[in-house]
């Protein structure tokens with residue numbers, strides 16, 4: 307059964323355990339590929355983790371001039387191949403989710419590859435293993451997409467371009483506003 | 496990956512490949528013609544290599560054609576060539592040629608061991624290529640001009656003379672042995688690293704990695720054995736070794752355009768990149784205002800994505816997601832999913848979710 311990342315970012319407490327966990331993954335050269343962004347710095351402590359969304363048609367790979375970004379058989383979009391990547395940063399700019407980074411000194415792109423060395427052997431990725439609040443979970447792809455515990459998103463429509471992602475995001479509960487913002491709030495100045 | 500063809504015209508690839516292959520063949524033919532002085536100095540012993548080399552050039556041309564038809568590759572080539580025509584651009588290119596290909600500094604920054612290993616292999620292979628191609632295509636040959644003096648003739652033009660058993664002559668005759676030794680050292684280091692360093696790098700598979708190394712070692716060893724046989728074994732087994740060497744080289748030449756060695760041509764595009772990044776006007780993120788890219792590159796990426804039917808616009812605005820820095824892209828998605836308004840301070844726009852997980856201009860707001 308294919309498993310994917312499920313992110314319920316309402317649960318995130320911004321502890322950055324996932325960032326540290328990611329650094330510890332064996333193939334990652336102590337560079338974290340996970341992001342924890344503060345959503346409204348100075349106003350709230352709301353934070354959210356973002357791994358690669360593992361798009362079905364990845365803009366990063368399509369924009370790469372040297373075809374350095376490979377897609378594994380199970381759909382995991384891998385970091386650029388060390389031999390091919392020329393550090394041009396096209397992928398960084400093309401990705402609608404803001405994921406790939408480029409190391410300017412080593413001239414190589416790096417991004418979340420779902421700890422492929424672990425997940426390809428059935429083990430959960432480091433971020434999911436260390437998250438203390440279960441914000442990041444490694445779950446069955448079919449199950450989370452067909453019977454989600456709450457509203458989820460894995461299809462994105464940008465002006466008619468539909469991008470489907472394998473990573474699934476749990477939407478915040480804005481109906482009752484128990485965790486989210488009220489209508490009208492949350493505009494950053 | 497996405498199933499759209501690179502170009503609207505489905506025959507474009509075939510047409511361009513046919514044209515490019517034709518050009519390459521004509522150039523090759525004339526270079527052989529001139530080099531061998533109207534086929535006067537044709538080295539028949541290298542006949543098999545000649546055909547494999549020609550085939551290798553043809554395959555490589557087809558592969559390069561298909562590669563450069565990809566929209567992002569095409570853009571980068573075009574920009575690079577355009578920028579190269581300025582003095583500043585040219586200076587960049589030479590500087591990067593040196594740091595990137597000559598010294599390969601970026602690999603040294605990855606690790607010293609890796610760098611040493613790569614320098615041995617890459618320079619060994621590049622020089623071997625240079626020597627092999629110039630001999631096989633008859634661009635270069637040696638003529639006995641005096642009983643004890645050779646002249647090196649390049650494209651029919653005598654370049655220099657040397658004594659038959661001068662140091663220079665020995666260095667040159669054994670050129671392929673020296674490069675072969677470098678390759679063997681490099682490959683040995685690479686093998687050692689692969690065997691001892693159990694850390695699995697996900698971007699490369701074992702098969703992909705070991706076969707090219709074994710192939711290079713096989714070529715270098717059989718090549719050096721030819722010299723050993725000729726110098727110290729009175730030519731014993733020479734024919735068998737020559738055949739084995741020829742087979743390994745031919746396999747290499749045909750495998751080259753479709754293998755790990757393909758990254759060799761790719762590296763030449765890397766020479767354009769620092770110039771591409773330094774010479775454009777900086778662009779500010781539409782939300783936070785930091786300078787995060789050059790305007791040219793963002794345009795190029797947007798064009799390439801559009802050609803692949805992968806544009807990611809922000810609805811009812813002229814902006815795309817690539818007009819934001821990476822962090823603002825991530826944060827905007829999250830804020831809009833919370834139902835919050837997202838203020839693009841720099842562009843002076845207020846956005847909200849388009850209800851389909853993308854962003855749009857806030858209803859009632861104006862651009």
Ligand code: SF4
Pocket residue numbers: 358359360361364365366367383400401402403404405406417
């Ligand atoms: S989220 Fe970005 S980096 Fe990940 S696959 Fe999609 S385009 Fe590539």
Ligand code: SF4
Pocket residue numbers: 366369370371372373374375386390391392393394395396397398406408414415
């Ligand atoms: S930075 Fe590397 S992986 Fe990214 S587009 Fe450029 S060459 Fe490809």
